[in-house]
Amino acid sequence: MSNTQYEIRDTITGGLWKENPVFRLLLGMCPTLAVTAAVKPALTMGLCVVFVLVCSNIVVSLMRNLLKPHLRILMFTLTIATFVTIADLLLKAFQPEMSAKLGPYIPLIIVNCIIICRAESCASKNGLVISIVDGLAMGAGFTVALCILAAIREVLSTGTIMEINVMPQSFIPWAAMSMPVGAFITLGLVLGLINKISTKK
Amino acid sequence: MDTFTTLLMAFISIVIINNLVLTKFLGICPYLGVSGRVDMAFGMGLAVTFVVTISGTLTWLIDHLILIPLDLEITRYICFILVIAGAVQLVEMYIRKFFPALYDSFGIFLPLITTNCAILGLCLFINLWGIDNLPEAAVLSFGAGIGFTVAICVMAGIRENLNLADVPKCLRGAPITLITAGLLTLAFMGFAGMIK
Amino acid sequence: MPLKKIKYFAEQSWLLIISALCFGLLIAAVNASLAPRIEQNKINKLDDLMRTLLPAAEEFEVAAELQIDSAKGKKTKSTIYKAVSKTGECVGWSFNCSGAGFADKIELVVAVDKNFEKMAGFDCLSSNETPGFGDKIKEAKWRKQFDGAPAGNLTLAKTGNIEKIDSEIIAISGATVSSDAVVNILNNAMSQIKKQMAEIQN
Numbered sequence: 107m108s109n110t111q112y113e114i115r116d117t118i119t120g121g122l123w124k125e126n127p128v129f130r131l132l133l134g135m136c137p138t139l140a141v142t143a144a145v146k147p148a149l150t151m152g153l154c155v156v157f158v159l160v161c162s163n164i165v166v167s168l169m170r171n172l173l174k175p176h177l178r179i180l181m182f183t184l185t186i187a188t189f190v191t192i193a194d195l196l197l198k199a200f201q202p203e204m205s206a207k208l209g210p211y212i213p214l215i216i217v218n219c220i221i222i223c224r225a226e227s228c229a230s231k232n233g234l235v236i237s238i239v240d241g242l243a244m245g246a247g248f249t250v251a252l253c254i255l256a257a258i259r260e261v262l263s264t265g266t267i268m269e270i271n272v273m274p275q276s277f278i279p280w281a282a283m284s285m286p287v288g289a290f291i292t293l294g295l296v297l298g299l300i301n302k303i304s305t306k307k
Numbered sequence: 308m309d310t311f312t313t314l315l316m317a318f319i320s321i322v323i324i325n326n327l328v329l330t331k332f333l334g335i336c337p338y339l340g341v342s343g344r345v346d347m348a349f350g351m352g353l354a355v356t357f358v359v360t361i362s363g364t365l366t367w368l369i370d371h372l373i374l375i376p377l378d379l380e381i382t383r384y385i386c387f388i389l390v391i392a393g394a395v396q397l398v399e400m401y402i403r404k405f406f407p408a409l410y411d412s413f414g415i416f417l418p419l420i421t422t423n424c425a426i427l428g429l430c431l432f433i434n435l436w437g438i439d440n441l442p443e444a445a446v447l448s449f450g451a452g453i454g455f456t457v458a459i460c461v462m463a464g465i466r467e468n469l470n471l472a473d474v475p476k477c478l479r480g481a482p483i484t485l486i487t488a489g490l491l492t493l494a495f496m497g498f499a500g501m502i503k
Numbered sequence: 504m505p506l507k508k509i510k511y512f513a514e515q516s517w518l519l520i521i522s523a524l525c526f527g528l529l530i531a532a533v534n535a536s537l538a539p540r541i542e543q544n545k546i547n548k549l550d551d552l553m554r555t556l557l558p559a560a561e562e563f564e565v566a567a568e569l570q571i572d573s574a575k576g577k578k579t580k581s582t583i584y585k586a587v588s589k590t591g592e593c594v595g596w597s598f599n600c601s602g603a604g605f606a607d608k609i610e611l612v613v614a615v616d617k618n619f620e621k622m623a624g625f626d627c628l629s630s631n632e633t634p635g636f637g638d639k640i641k642e643a644k645w646r647k648q649f650d651g652a653p654a655g656n657l658t659l660a661k662t663g664n665i666e667k668i669d670s671e672i673i674a675i676s677g678a679t680v681s682s683d684a685v686v687n688i689l690n691n692a693m694s695q696i697k698k699q700m701a702e703i704q705n
Contacts, residue, residue, distance in 0.1 A: 135335035136424045143634075156475040172518050177422075181519060183392060188526040192533050194384070199537040206629070210431040213384045217424045219336060263634065276645040281635025285496070287329055287453055290489030294482045302477035325607070381534050382527075436608070499606050499633070 114239050117228075123242025127220045128251035129300050134220040138252060139289040140211050145268050148256035150204045153251025154193045154212060159221050160241035161189040166229040175232065182225045182242035183216070188213045220248060258292055259283045314446045321450035324499055327425050328458040329492040331432070334425030338459055341486055348463035349456065354417055356452025359426050362394040363448025367441065387430050395421045412481040425455055462488065548627075549599075553584065556614035556624045559594045560586035566596070566701055571695050573602055584701065586614075588663065593617045596700075599628065600692035604684045607631035609640070611688060615654050619697045621639065624650040625689065637681030645675055655693040657686045 141151045196207040247301040263283035265273035327333040403410045429451045530646045566585040584597045601610040609630045614623040651668040674682035
């Protein structure tokens with residue numbers, strides 16, 4: 107029992123920091139750059155990824171003993187595509203505004219390397235509990251990373267966070283931060299900062 | 308003449324103005340991963356162009372001939388990804404059989420392309436932009452591949468020189484590549500508004 | 504021999520086929536339960552926009568579906584809504600139109616009075632203009648000068664009084680291309696719809 111608990115703890119810290127999909131593994135870069143112009147879409151995207159990741163991990167973990175090796179990737183893709191379609195429908199029904207804003211980046215979760223990578227390296231080898239925890243931890247790590255980037259970009263480009271004003275009146279919005287340039291440079295500098303912190307330790 | 312101009316405009320627009328990598332953030336993984344050397348980057352670019360042209364045209368046909376008449380738009384994402392995975396497999400088998408030399412030079416790139424978001428992204432954007440004729444869909448697909456090749460080759464060229472530059476230690480590797488990509492998008496932004 | 508082959512195929516792919524069936528059913532179920540809501544959301548969005556543009560209207564009826572030629576020779580579809588007040592009178596018309604902007608397609612919802620003479624304003628359905636510059640076409644401050652402007656024949660000027668309501672539209676500084684695109688879309692759609700609607704009504 108203690109062994110499982112230890113394993114679970116390890117999975118959680120792994121997803122959030124040691125193997126953070128965005129900052130450490132550099133996986134799933136498209137949404138990281140595309141939807142982080144503001145916090146709200148970034149958070150929505152993060153939650154969608156959590157949903158898809160957990161669901162696909164559950165399904166893959168349940169059928170891990172039945173998988174034929176050469177049809178494995180096809181099964182994973184099919185599972186992921188199904189849950190992405192469901193996530194897309196849910197979003198269209200309950201958050202139409204966000205759905206319009208995120209547009210094609212929701213279906214693009216299908217080719218997000220994080221999900222297929224977790225299905226391959228974790229869910230197809232581990233039991234149900236570990237797979238669910240792994241999905242939650244990885245998804246949370248991804249969401250947090252997205253929100254950090256989005257917060258930096260939103261504050262600098264509009265002076266707001268979650269559409270609430272936080273900067274003084276005299277602040278001049280830095281529009282470039284909400285353009286593609288801002289996405290690349292913010293991520294580059296944040297990665298540099300993380301490298302700096304982790305090498306010091 | 309008129310259709311020709313429209314097609315030419317669509318081509319230029321997708322190659323440099325709405326470049327998938329630099330303005331839509333599609334295909335960033337290979338863009339950062341395989342852009343270390345120009346020859347590798349060029350190989351990857353060609354392989355992507357090849358697959359994207361086929362799958363972009365095929366998904367358009369499937370969308371307009373099967374999914375829309377049958378009211379099955381709901382399964383669009385699943386169909387698209389299966390078509391892409393199938394196209395990659397077919398292309399791989401075809402090249403291995405008939406052009407072994409080319410196959411050797413593409414090497415590991417081909418299977419990797421399935422999870423390249425530029426391809427699924429393009430198929431989705433063609434659908435989103437409401438492209439309603441086959442030639443335009445085909446030209447856009449081909450142009451997207453060329454745009455990807457241009458972006459990744461420019462990046463590889465810069466990175467080859469960057470190896471010799473004195474970069475702060477913590478920025479080496481991915482961070483400086485991202486910052487370079489940022490400056491590159493700034494340059495490409497100058498093309499916006501070129502076609503009215 | 505063929506039996507053996509079939510058995511081999513079944514052994515290899517039964518999981519794939521069964522799960523494909525299950526996933527198909529799952530998607531169908533989710534879609535069936537959510538489809539009405541999604542449809543309603545789409546209608547609500549357009550309805551809300553039209554209601555703010557034409558506050559006197561009680562109901563919007565689909566009056567016609569027209570084809571508009573854009574400058575590039577492409578045809579786009581436009582749905583014309585007739586705005587009806589509480590007493591059943593026609594208080595104006597509303598329609599959607601689109602065209603090329605600076606970076607991407609711009610889609611607008613436009614409202615005009617009942618004789619197609621004066622505009623009652625417009626709003627953006629979707630656009631992807633440069634943030635901080637062309638993006639300002641969405642701001643109420645700039646859109647206000649269209650409220651009451653003559654329908655069609657709008658012209659663009661770089662400087663002038665933004666508060667004066669006439670056919671002269673003052674461009675957003677730093678975003679002449681976006682402003683020009685909006686004016687062109689409006690002029691083009693307005694003149695063609697005016698003509699086609701006149702033909703239908705006679």
